[in-house]
Amino acid sequence: ANQQTKITAKFRRAHPNEFDERRGVERCPVVSVQMPPTPDQHRFYSALLFELGAPHNAAAGLASLERLARDILKRMSPQMLIVDEVHHLLAGTYREQRASLNLLKYLANDLQISMVLVGTRDAVLALQTDPQMVSRYRPFEIPRWRESDSLRRLLAAFERVLPLRKPSDLSRREIVQYVLEASGGLTGAISTILNDAAELSIRNGDEFIGISHLERVAREHA
Template sequence: MARDHLHPTARKMLDLPQDERIRALQVDRWIDYPRATEALRRLRRLLETPERERMPCMVLHGPSNIGKTLIMRKFLRSNPPSFDATRGVEQRTVIAMQMPPTPDQRRFYRALLSVIGAPQGSNSTLASLEQVTCDVLRRMQPRMLIVDEVHHLLAGSHREQRASLNLLKYLANELKISIVAMGTNDAPVAFHTDAQICSRFTPFELPRWTESEDFRRLLSGFEALLPLNRASQLTQREIVQYLLAASDGLLGDVSRMLSDAAELAILDGSEAITLMHLETVAHANV
């Protein structure tokens, strides 16, 4: 049976027992596409920016489940932490955290200290949390701080939003690092409340997918990584249009549908995804 449609890694999976092959379908897969490649390029450029008074920052935004987290994780894998044995300090070029559900400065600093594994007193004041955070980060020497779920800023009052935005500006200025804010399409709205901060944070959008050659190439990438014995011909017009309609153009939903459909194709022995498989998994998740 021809297996030329598969990437060598996926080809090896075909020899696994059925249950292991199905389990392998559930892992996250990285598939390059132009917008993600450009996002990674911009992140690298920010990371390589030399220290200066006004560090450049970015707002990476798009609908939920569009693939922002996958981009962040790939970037983190490319920039892993290291240990400076001479100084006895862990160095993290890139630090990633989540914005607390409400814009509270104390909770922000506590979340950041937890991510970097620093101790914190239960009754610490905001001033002491700020001081400890800056002291620890100076020793770790990060070049970038990624703050996910930044649209949570909108859950607070105008005053709380401004305080949290000022906190981000303070960290960028004090530590001479670039800050990348990630969130839904509401994220840029939060930054527009402060003209000075808005001018520093350049927006970069990950839009919903539409029918295009880029989307067909993306589907070809999935087909090469799904361990099925037969080619699924995912770039057929009816499959492309159905996937876009059923997923609403969200990469995460496209990935889930293809993985679930591949599982059906393994179980029924057809070994290729068909429109019927996609319709079945789409209806199962309504």
């Protein structure tokens, strides 16, 4: 999920807000919001308004927050709404799940924009309770790395850019297998482990990444 959230954030940075001087409003091509830890409509709209930079009273009624969020979204004319952590739907009761799914369908239909739902595999389970959601959203899974020439090239590329004075030979099998196991094959986790290991190596004066560095940072992240 962390890798998916990072991808979402990177996509959001690539599509920044723009000020429309003619209309005097800020255009927001991509809006991104996280589903609350429990599928609560009130908290969802409050989080959405926060992401939109809209001052509001979080204690206001659901209808007021919904109306304000819709009005602002229509003025900002986004082309896409990204809802992250959709698997949080499963933390609620069946009634809460249905209400939140209806909320997402309502927003997509009302605003006539593309909606992208992001989450773990459990997110697919959450959507399968609604036939309309199943037909509307096609699952796309981020593949995990496996031991391969492509992964070895990735680790070799990391070695070229890490600020270490001595060679680490990150593409050797021992390193590849350990990084793969510690990261679960996720690109974001691989990057974090290697960067943390490089930082540890520099602090220790070693200036290269070995298994001992990787083991130590992996324990710290466990």
